Amino acid sequence: MILCDIGNTTLDWYINGVSSKQSVDDFDPKEHSEKIYYISVNAKLSSVLKSFDNWCNIAQFVDLTKYYATMGIDRIMACEAINSGIIVDAGSAITVDVMHDDHYNGGFIALGLRCAQEAYAKLSPALAKSFNFEVDLTIMAKNTPDAITIGFLAPLIDKINSLGRPIYVTGGDSKVLAPLLGDVIVDDLLIFKGMIKLIEKVH
């Protein structure tokens, strides 16, 4: 089975159990003749792919009434992967979603790690520091790198941890965020697992 998760700048492929990335600029749908199941947040490519019979948009298989109208299809797929638990997708934004007995309980969207650091830097040259991921998030800071790290991460980590368990962490910054959260399941294939579950349900 071939799966593709299409973003605005990158395509994430999952081909016979192996994941890989491709730049949108390098992508030509005509190079593929096999059946491909995909999701897309890229409006331009979604429109192009409608004219290819071998490209199957699996967004059509989702019971969208479970979610909300403007919710990203990648977030929805990660939710479809599990029955109960908290999903943290740490990418350009950090999305947090709560599933309970296959029901979507809602979620929230925090800024991603890079985005937050850029926002501090834009506020003042004095705050143009990298986060210190070694800092103890339970204390108050007495230097600038710790002050912005604790200011951004401590509230977020506390909030996520207050939502219960199990916590599934996925996305590009999963390896950075997971140790701060403690007992979690890191699963970079969560979106693909949701896609597979959905495909199997309708076939």
Next chain:
Amino acid sequence: MILCDIGNTTLDWYINGVSSKQSVDDFDPKEHSEKIYYISVNAKLSSVLKSFDNWCNIAQFVDLTKYYATMGIDRIMACEAINSGIIVDAGSAITVDVMHDDHYNGGFIALGLRCAQEAYAKLSPALAKSFNFEVDLTIMAKNTPDAITIGFLAPLIDKINSLGRPIYVTGGDSKVLAPLLGDVIVDDLLIFKGMIKLIEKVH
């Protein structure tokens, strides 16, 4: 007594009990012949004011060993204003500082409300929404404006509230943040009160 809190774009004046603002562009130190006590985070103006005998920089009166080297003098003045409590200064950044028995216990720096909303907007046009300050911060969101509001504010509000009481809220966004925090003291003159306390101590 005349006090002046000099920022990078604005001067905050406190003249005989009345506060007012002035743009840095409109400021000419030669227009003032009275004695003026000031603090400044504006390196250029600090340098200019050194040659004026009537301009007295009260940063020199602070026991800086209580704080940390790169901490802003405006944060330090707000801390000097109280003996024990939490100080939330909601401006372009939201600084949070903890004082206990006249001892500085540390703090942290979150992004300001405008800065955070701009960072979401930069991430994606879909996230270019205003915060919904009416939302219940204790729930999970099921629409985009609520998702970014809860994502940014709920963790921060919970964290501040976990630090204890009393909480003093100051800064340009004090009126917006205070209702979310519950039982707090809004005091937009906190920095000036710290300055006055320090001046009285050394005279």
